[in-house]
Amino acid sequence: MTVVTKDIAFQTKGNCDIIDITPQVAKKVEESGVSNGTVTLFISGSTAGITTIEYEPNLLSDFEHMWDRVIPQNIPYAHNKTWGDGNGHSHVRASMLGASLTIPFVNKRLTLGTWQQIVFIDFDNRPRSRKIVLQIMGE
Amino acid sequence: MTVVTKDIAFQTKGNCDIIDITPQVAKKVEESGVSNGTVTLFISGSTAGITTIEYEPNLLSDFEHMWDRVIPQNIPYAHNKTWGDGNGHSHVRASMLGASLTIPFVNKRLTLGTWQQIVFIDFDNRPRSRKIVLQIMGE
Amino acid sequence: MTVVTKDIAFQTKGNCDIIDITPQVAKKVEESGVSNGTVTLFISGSTAGITTIEYEPNLLSDFEHMWDRVIPQNIPYAHNKTWGDGNGHSHVRASMLGASLTIPFVNKRLTLGTWQQIVFIDFDNRPRSRKIVLQIMGE
Numbered sequence: 001m002t003v004v005t006k007d008i009a010f011q012t013k014g015n016c017d018i019i020d021i022t023p024q025v026a027k028k029v030e031e032s033g034v035s036n037g038t039v040t041l042f043i044s045g046s047t048a049g050i051t052t053i054e055y056e057p058n059l060l061s062d063f064e065h066m067w068d069r070v071i072p073q074n075i076p077y078a079h080n081k082t083w084g085d086g087n088g089h090s091h092v093r094a095s096m097l098g099a100s101l102t103i104p105f106v107n108k109r110l111t112l113g114t115w116q117q118i119v120f121i122d123f124d125n126r127p128r129s130r131k132i133v134l135q136i137m138g139e
Numbered sequence: 140m141t142v143v144t145k146d147i148a149f150q151t152k153g154n155c156d157i158i159d160i161t162p163q164v165a166k167k168v169e170e171s172g173v174s175n176g177t178v179t180l181f182i183s184g185s186t187a188g189i190t191t192i193e194y195e196p197n198l199l200s201d202f203e204h205m206w207d208r209v210i211p212q213n214i215p216y217a218h219n220k221t222w223g224d225g226n227g228h229s230h231v232r233a234s235m236l237g238a239s240l241t242i243p244f245v246n247k248r249l250t251l252g253t254w255q256q257i258v259f260i261d262f263d264n265r266p267r268s269r270k271i272v273l274q275i276m277g278e
Numbered sequence: 279m280t281v282v283t284k285d286i287a288f289q290t291k292g293n294c295d296i297i298d299i300t301p302q303v304a305k306k307v308e309e310s311g312v313s314n315g316t317v318t319l320f321i322s323g324s325t326a327g328i329t330t331i332e333y334e335p336n337l338l339s340d341f342e343h344m345w346d347r348v349i350p351q352n353i354p355y356a357h358n359k360t361w362g363d364g365n366g367h368s369h370v371r372a373s374m375l376g377a378s379l380t381i382p383f384v385n386k387r388l389t390l391g392t393w394q395q396i397v398f399i400d401f402d403n404r405p406r407s408r409k410i411v412l413q414i415m416g417e
Contacts, residue, residue, distance in 0.1 A: 001140035001279035003314045003416050036142045038179050040316050040380045044391040046332040053234040054185040058217035066231050078336035092344050095331040100380045102179045102239050104274035111272045113183040133389045135382035138142050140279030175281045192373040193324040197356035205370050241318045241378045243413035250411045252322040277281050
């Protein structure tokens with residue numbers, strides 16, 4: 001049994017930018033030397049979230065509109081008085097969606113569905129440099 | 140330390156069908172030969188989600204109504220123009236709820252509460268054949 | 279590779295009480311003797327949830343108000359007819375947010391961001407004694 005720590009770094013545009021990180025995650029798992037196990041993806045930060053989705057432009061737009069309806073940007077957030085950076089909605093969305101995702105792999109392949117990609121969603125209100133931690137565990 | 144991969148297959152009715160998979164998960168963990176560790180449940184697909192709930196008919200109905208209010212079926216979804224299969228809401232709900240759940244077990248027993256069951260929710264708009272991956276890891 | 283099971287016990291006030299459990303989790307990981315791996319936090323119960331957030335009073339208030347808007351307490355819940363304990367909203371919120379969170383650690387340190395804390399949210403409508411299971415796995 002082995003533990004291999006990797007990370008993935010990338011730039012985002014912020015404002016609900018949805019990034020497909022599937023190819024990078026698949027590559028890190030393949031390179032790890034671990035055949036069967038899990039990869040835990042974790043976001044070190046409090047204004048972004050992680051999930052899976054069919055990465056198709058119309059659906060990405062539907063997903064973004066859902067956030068605008070359910071946790072709107074243009075309502076008052078007390079947090080915006082704390083730092084004055086106007087990203088109260090970003091934090092609330094991130095805490096709702098969650099910062100971790102654990103995906104099994106078998107024979108070095110992620111057990112994703114055919115129409116299912118791993119996505120990082122940057123809820124912050126400005127472009128950001130981001131880094132995700134990958135903890136690959138197995139044998 | 141061992142990694143044991145199992146799966147659970149079942150039929151659903153779709154349309155927010157909520158399936159209690161606790162007995163099957165408990166059985167697979169018991170049969171795995173692993174005493175202490177975690178089971179990661181993962182949905183290979185993009186129109187279903189996984190969580191825990193008290194599996195009680197009235198509460199299941201409350202949970203379903205929550206989805207109808209928060210991410211309704213009968214509003215426009217751009218995704219419905221992509222494939223024409225009318226399940227835009229199914230995808231958005233699935234991405235919100237999440238595709239993975241990791242549960243510890245101790246002495247071959249899941250650490251669930253007394254009134255807490257593991258549920259698979261099929262958000263798709265038609266009956267489906269489903270399969271969940273279980274990655275059982277521990278010693 | 280080792281599996282170390284720990285737990286954290288505490289009292290809550292209920293009613294969306296948000297408890298910062300970061301120091302306790304960090305301490306348990308440090309004491310475990312495991313250097314690199316993951317800690318899976320799991321809530322044994324069906325009226326509480328777990329996530330990460332910037333633990334800042336104004337943001338906590340924003341997060342609580344989000345729940346009041348999205349899954350209100352003062353609408354009818356069928357579950358309230360089952361047991362008569364008036365916590366239908368607590369269950370629905372808990373199932374939406376999720377009962378598990380898996381966080382990597384490297385050299386005995388959690389890979390949290392600077393402004394990111396681990397929080398337990400008690401959605402129940404009364405004070406509760408709570409216990410979280412920590413499954414620490416790694417080498």
